[in-house]
Amino acid sequence: MVLHTSPYSSAFLRCLTSLSWGFIFPCYWLLDRLLASCVATSLEKRRRSQDPCSFVTLYVLVSTPLYLLLLLASLPFALLGFLLWAPLQAARHPYLYTHRRPNKHQAEQGGAASLADWRPQGRSFCFGSANVCLLPDSLARFNNLSETQRRAREVGKRIRNGASRPQIKIYIDSPTNTSISAVSFSSLVTGFPRTSSLDQRPDNTAESEPLTECPVHNASADCPIHTAGADCPIPTAGDDCRIHPTGDQSSSDCPVHVAGGENTPECPLHTAGAYNSSDCRVHTTVAQNSPDCPLHASGVQISISAPEPDAPEAETGNHQGEGDGESLTGGVPSNNTLSHRTSMFKKHSGRKRRQGDDGIDHEISAFFPANLDFLCLQEVFDHRATSRLRRQLHHYFPYILSDVGRYAWKGCCSRFKFLNSGVMLVSRYPILDAHYECYPNGRGEDALAAKGALFVKVQVGTSHQEQRVVGYLTCTHLHAIEGDAAVRCEQLDLLLEWGTDFRKATSRPSEEKGLEDQVAFDVVLGDLNFDNCSSEDKLEQQHSLFTQYKDPCRLGPGEDKPWALGTLLDTSGLYDEEVSSPESLQKVMENEEGRKEYLVFPTNKNHCPNQKGRKIPLKGNGRRIDYILYSEAVQQDWKVDIEEFSFITQLAGLTDHLSVAMRLAVSTGEEEP
Incomplete structure (x- = not known):
C-alpha cells in the first residue's frame, strides 16, 4: 500500500x-460565529453574572445582526464554491500522512523511536x-466547550510535554531498603538515555551488594559525593567519574558545578550556599525517608522533565486571534511547561501507582505517560x-495520520458527509501501511460525520534474522446516539471483518528479502460510546470483540474491575475550580464522592440526587466509554503482558473526556544469547 x-x-x-474552500469559508465562519453567539458556556455565564457591567450582552446584540447580514451576502459565493468542492471529494484520499524528521533537540529527547535489533527479552x-x-x-458549545482553535493548540502542547518527560525508574532491593545506588544517582545528574521500561530494569542476575546507607544523606560530616575516600559512591578521580569527567570537581566541564565552584549561585545543586546548608536541595538536613526529601519523595521513582521550548507558530489561513492561555480554564494557568533544567531534581508529579488483585499497576495521573509511543485521538x-494540533504534536511524534475520512457522497453509501471521521493517529514508530473504512449505517446527526475505522501497520523493530517486527493498530469512533445498540454492534462486526482483511492484505512477505513479518501486538483504541x-x-457488552481482544479494565459483561474509572465527564462542571487543572481533577477522581460529582454514571434504577441536583447512582465509578483493547494471540510463543494502565487528567478544562493509556510488554519467550 502507498501512504498518501x-x-x-x-x-x-x-x-x-483551495479555490472552492476560499469561496465557502467566509459563509462557514460567519455561520459558526452566529450560532456560537447564541450558545454560551457555563464559564461565560458565570463571568457575566460576576460582572453586571460587562459589555458582552451589548456585543451580542450588535454582532448578531451584522453576522446575519454578512452571512446572507456570502451565500452566493458559498454556493458556487460548494458546487466546485463537492465533486472534487470523489478524488480525495481518505487520509493525510505527514512525517517530520526530528531536529537535534527532539532527537535528544527521543521523539523518534529506535528500530534496533529485537532482543529476546522484548520491549x-x-x-x-x-x-x-x-x-x-x-x-x-453544546458540550460546554468553546475556543476550538485555542484548545487545539493547548491540547497538543500538553500532550507533547507530558509524553516527552523522561521515564526514569529507580529500583530498590527490598521494601525496607530505599537507598539509591551510586549508579542511579549519577545517572540522574548526568541524564538517562531514553529507553523503554524493560531496558531500564536492572539485571537481577548480576551480583551486587545494596548500599545500607543513602549515598546523599550520609551520617558522616563529609559529603559522600565530594569525598575522596574509598566510601565515595562516585569517584572524583579518573576518567570513569560520571559527574567529574576530568577528575576535578572545579572543572568547567562538570555538569553539576557549571560555574566552576560548588558554592556559587549558578550551581544547580548548591544554589543556597554550602553543600551542608539546610537550604540545599540535595544535602538537606531532613531524614532521607521524609516526604520533603527531593530524592526519596516516592521511594521508588523520580521524574526529570525537559520539554522542548515553544517556538512561535507561523499560522496561515483565516482564523481567530489568539488570547492568553488562562481564558481556557477560567483563569487557571495552562499546564504547558515543565522544568527545562535536567540537572534539577523534581518530585514525581503523579500519584503512587497501585497494584490490583489482577497484578496490573494502575494509576490516575496528571500527565500523559513518558515515552508515549502511539496515541489515537477522536473528534x-x-x-x-x-x-x-498536528503542528504541536510533530514536535514529539514524527509520524501522523490526520484528516481521516470522506467528504460529500463518496465512500459512505448515499449519505452526504459534512465532517470527516475525526480520528487522528500519532506515532513514534514508522508507519508502513494504512487503510480507512467508513461505517455505512450511521443515523441521525451521527450520519453527518464519516465515522469509521483506521487500520495501521507500524514497524517497531528488526529480528536477528532480519525480519521486520511489526504491530497493528485499529483506531475508531462508534455511533454515539443512545439506544442504538444494534447500530454499534453492526459497526463492531464490520470492525472485526475489516481488521482481519487488513492483516491478511499486509501480511505478505516483504519484497526485498522475502521474509514474513513478526507481529508484536494488535491493539484497538477509541471511543466506543458504550460502557x-x-x-x-x-x-454491546456481550459482543465477540471481547473474545478476540482483552479489556484490561473488565472482569466480564456488566462488571468492571474495582479500580476501573469512568472516562465521560459531566459537562456542567467542566469549569468548576475543583476540576479546572490536571492536578485538581486528579485529586477529585481519586475520591469516590468527587467522582460522583463530576463523572457521568451508567444508567441504573437506584438514583439519589446530589447537592447540585444531578442524579447519580449509589455505587460505581462512572461511564467508561474510552477503550484500549489488545490481543493475546499474536506471534506464536510470544508473550504479551500489561505493565500498567492509566487514567489521565492532563486535558482538564479542554475536553469532556478523561484520557486513557496502557503500557504493553512484549517478549519472545526466548533466552538472551
Whole structure:
C-alpha cells in the first residue's frame, strides 16, 4: 500500500479545492460565529453574572445582526464554491500522512523511536486514547466547550510535554531498603538515555551488594559525593567519574558545578550556599525517608522533565486571534511547561501507582505517560484545529495520520458527509501501511460525520534474522446516539471483518528479502460510546470483540474491575475550580464522592440526587466509554503482558473526556544469547 502524503494526487486538484474552500469559508465562519453567539458556556455565564457591567450582552446584540447580514451576502459565493468542492471529494484520499524528521533537540529527547535489533527479552510499548472534542466552535458549545482553535493548540502542547518527560525508574532491593545506588544517582545528574521500561530494569542476575546507607544523606560530616575516600559512591578521580569527567570537581566541564565552584549561585545543586546548608536541595538536613526529601519523595521513582521550548507558530489561513492561555480554564494557568533544567531534581508529579488483585499497576495521573509511543485521538473534526494540533504534536511524534475520512457522497453509501471521521493517529514508530473504512449505517446527526475505522501497520523493530517486527493498530469512533445498540454492534462486526482483511492484505512477505513479518501486538483504541456496566448497553457488552481482544479494565459483561474509572465527564462542571487543572481533577477522581460529582454514571434504577441536583447512582465509578483493547494471540510463543494502565487528567478544562493509556510488554519467550 502507498501512504498518501497529500489529499490529492494532482496539484491542479489541490488548487481547485483551495479555490472552492476560499469561496465557502467566509459563509462557514460567519455561520459558526452566529450560532456560537447564541450558545454560551457555563464559564461565560458565570463571568457575566460576576460582572453586571460587562459589555458582552451589548456585543451580542450588535454582532448578531451584522453576522446575519454578512452571512446572507456570502451565500452566493458559498454556493458556487460548494458546487466546485463537492465533486472534487470523489478524488480525495481518505487520509493525510505527514512525517517530520526530528531536529537535534527532539532527537535528544527521543521523539523518534529506535528500530534496533529485537532482543529476546522484548520491549514495552505505550498506547494512549483521547477524545478531544475539536468540533467547530458553535457545535462544541453544546458540550460546554468553546475556543476550538485555542484548545487545539493547548491540547497538543500538553500532550507533547507530558509524553516527552523522561521515564526514569529507580529500583530498590527490598521494601525496607530505599537507598539509591551510586549508579542511579549519577545517572540522574548526568541524564538517562531514553529507553523503554524493560531496558531500564536492572539485571537481577548480576551480583551486587545494596548500599545500607543513602549515598546523599550520609551520617558522616563529609559529603559522600565530594569525598575522596574509598566510601565515595562516585569517584572524583579518573576518567570513569560520571559527574567529574576530568577528575576535578572545579572543572568547567562538570555538569553539576557549571560555574566552576560548588558554592556559587549558578550551581544547580548548591544554589543556597554550602553543600551542608539546610537550604540545599540535595544535602538537606531532613531524614532521607521524609516526604520533603527531593530524592526519596516516592521511594521508588523520580521524574526529570525537559520539554522542548515553544517556538512561535507561523499560522496561515483565516482564523481567530489568539488570547492568553488562562481564558481556557477560567483563569487557571495552562499546564504547558515543565522544568527545562535536567540537572534539577523534581518530585514525581503523579500519584503512587497501585497494584490490583489482577497484578496490573494502575494509576490516575496528571500527565500523559513518558515515552508515549502511539496515541489515537477522536473528534478532531475542525480542519484549522487539525492543522494546529498536528503542528504541536510533530514536535514529539514524527509520524501522523490526520484528516481521516470522506467528504460529500463518496465512500459512505448515499449519505452526504459534512465532517470527516475525526480520528487522528500519532506515532513514534514508522508507519508502513494504512487503510480507512467508513461505517455505512450511521443515523441521525451521527450520519453527518464519516465515522469509521483506521487500520495501521507500524514497524517497531528488526529480528536477528532480519525480519521486520511489526504491530497493528485499529483506531475508531462508534455511533454515539443512545439506544442504538444494534447500530454499534453492526459497526463492531464490520470492525472485526475489516481488521482481519487488513492483516491478511499486509501480511505478505516483504519484497526485498522475502521474509514474513513478526507481529508484536494488535491493539484497538477509541471511543466506543458504550460502557461495560450500563443496563442499556448489554448487547454491546456481550459482543465477540471481547473474545478476540482483552479489556484490561473488565472482569466480564456488566462488571468492571474495582479500580476501573469512568472516562465521560459531566459537562456542567467542566469549569468548576475543583476540576479546572490536571492536578485538581486528579485529586477529585481519586475520591469516590468527587467522582460522583463530576463523572457521568451508567444508567441504573437506584438514583439519589446530589447537592447540585444531578442524579447519580449509589455505587460505581462512572461511564467508561474510552477503550484500549489488545490481543493475546499474536506471534506464536510470544508473550504479551500489561505493565500498567492509566487514567489521565492532563486535558482538564479542554475536553469532556478523561484520557486513557496502557503500557504493553512484549517478549519472545526466548533466552538472551
